[in-house]
Amino acid sequence: MERHEAAAGAAAAAGGTGTRRTGGAGRLATQARPGTPQDGRPQTRPGPRPDGPSAAEPAAAAQELAARFAAAEPAAADLLATRVFGAYGARHLGGAPQQAEPAPGTSWWHGPTVHHSTSPLFRPLGYRRIRREAPAQAGTRPTGGGRHRKPERPAATGDPAATTELRTAARLLMAHPLVTADGPHGAALALIRRHAEPLAEHFHTLLGYRLTLGPAHARLHKAPLPGRPLAGLDPAGYAALARALAGGPAPAPVRALLDEWRLPAELAADLLTAPPLPAAGPQVTVRRLLAETPVVRYDDLAPAERAHLLAAAPAETERFADFLGLTAEIRAEGVALFDPADELTDLALPGPGTLAQAALLLAERLVEDLRPAAAENAPPAVLVPDALIDGTLGDITDDYGMSAGWDAGYLADLAAFRRDALDLLHRMGLAAPAGRTWLLLAPAARYAPRAEPEPPTGSGRHSRPATVPAAGRGRDRQAV
Known part of the structure; x- marks a missing residue:
């Protein structure tokens, strides 16, 4: 419901949600440059090139973008920000039921619960979530103690260690789509580069996302999604951010955000000039909602999307189990993917505080x-x-x-x-x-x-x- 209410009021300003239908989204930034690859290969930006964006191109895009932000209503500005910057992280429910999966068609109202693991809620406010390890299974190997490490699923072919690394890199990009060399996750750039080809192929095939690599950054281009604003920014703040990316002055909230992002010049230009993602059909739209949102309810979907999820929920959720280590709850009302490690989410529920x-x-x-x-x-x-x-x-x-x-x-x-x-x-x-x-x-x-x-x-x-x-x-x- 949140997705559709916000999208209805913002579609005209942002050219569609990207998780649903797009129309004219290319007007929000400069048009796609000739030769833009759409085949799932990672795009590399080694620095200024004769055929790359000129210094005037980001400046002109920033001014146009700032004007659009300034004229937009708050919900439309938030949606436009996800279209241009895509800096939101995936969001999933926490807590894993211990009971076996119920029969198909079981309602959440009467299905398995996680109450046994969430009832001791009243932890000290300084409580820190501790990652819970899944029981070891035959054919698996330990994955180490990295924050985004997951219990490994048995691989039919290939190197299990490479599969683990690929998942670690994919989870990091889903949680932090802007990874910079000087940022808090800069150490992961080498891992992303090592698996750039399969990462780009998986993201392109599964979600229609685009992976861009530069000398000092990796960017996962995500689709517009309602309800994921940049904290502390209103339409005027978004306009100031657009101008600051092109070298203009930055007020305090924008400066704090840029200090957190630590963007190299080529990534700042990419945020302003990158072409929009292609329009998504029902299958990709459903996958994006599964990957990025806590719950996908059948009642919130368009008819074609609902028909796809009803028919293909087990297969779709298995793809996310393999790629991101997410576990599915398929119920009468819809589908939710949750993270058994309670890590791959920008909001924690259950959580401290x-x-x-x-x-x-x-x-x-x-x-x-x-x-x-x-x-x-x-x-x-x-x-x-x-x-x-x-x-x-x-x-x-x-x-x-x-x-x-x-x-x-x-x-x-x-x-x-x-x-x-x-x-x-x-x-x-x-x-x-x-x-x-x-x-x-x-x-x-x-x-x-x-x-x-x-x-x-x-x-x-x-x-x-x-x-x-x-x-x-x-x-x-x-x-x-």
């Missing part, structure tokens, strides 16, 4: 109260009464706020706490706004206890009175 802990508790308790009773034909979402949100948040704040060391500002401002906790659930695909109220989406149930015949009612002082008889629970609530 006030918002992550409170949001997960909020989802858990709302599921317990609103979960559809019937296991068959369960709705993909249920409407959440405002009073229930406020009461549940009040309960968990009373129960855990002080003992868990939650942020004092949130404890003193429950309106802001509610807003930001719901926003996090929205960005993770577990809740969605519906006018002035909210929908609880079926994937939220993966973090709640298993369904019981008669779920317990809330007992906190903020909870609603338990006025609905147990036999009627699950039948009187409004489904969407």
Whole structure:
């Protein structure tokens, strides 16, 4: 829902989302230069060349781009920024269910959960996630302790060590599409270069992405995606960033971002002048959503995309298991890829800190109260009464706020706490706004206890009175 609401308002300004349909996206930057390879080979940019972009080309592109940013609405500017810079990381749910996969067609409302691993949420605020190793299997080998290392899947052919390195490089690029020699991941450039050909081929074939290599950088050109803004930048900030990439002055937020990116000159020019990605069909659109977003719900897809995912979900998710080490949950409402190592995501849920802990508790308790009773034909979402949100948040704040060391500002401002906790659930695909109220989406149930015949009612002082008889629970609530 987030993808389609944002895309509808931004398509005219950004030429389409890139995960869906594109129209005129080439106007946002200079047109593709003759001879641009589209065959999956990595493009190399060794420095200024006679046929390369002139100094005037990035400057002219920056001015045009800055004008487009300045004239855009915030959502359109955010989408345009993902089209031009593509600096967002993949986002996936965390936590791996221990139960076996259920029968096909099982709803998230009544399927396996990860509640056993997320219930001890109240860790110190300085808690740091520790990577969990998968049990060793026959035919596999240890992968080492790198941050983006994954348990290796048995390879039918080829060198298992090379397969591990390829996956490590691919995961890094999905998490950090701009890798520079002087940046925090500069040490990985040699690994990316060593596997540049298969990386480029995999990204091109699977996602329609383009890999560009320069003397001091690697860039994975990603498609436009709603809901992934550059933190701290509004349309004016994006305009300033475009001008700064061409050598103009940079205000403080832009300077902080450029200091983090540490872009060499050829990458700055590439960000301003690179041609757009080709339009994506239903198959590639679905793959991009699987690779970049926490949950792909059938209800959010166009008919052709929905038909493809329904028919090919096992095969598509197996591709991502091989390439990125992601595990699939295929449910009646859609498909989610999650990372067993809880690493390949720009937002952590479960995770440490006030918002992550409170949001997960909020989802858990709302599921317990609103979960559809019937296991068959369960709705993909249920409407959440405002009073229930406020009461549940009040309960968990009373129960855990002080003992868990939650942020004092949130404890003193429950309106802001509610807003930001719901926003996090929205960005993770577990809740969605519906006018002035909210929908609880079926994937939220993966973090709640298993369904019981008669779920317990809330007992906190903020909870609603338990006025609905147990036999009627699950039948009187409004489904969407």
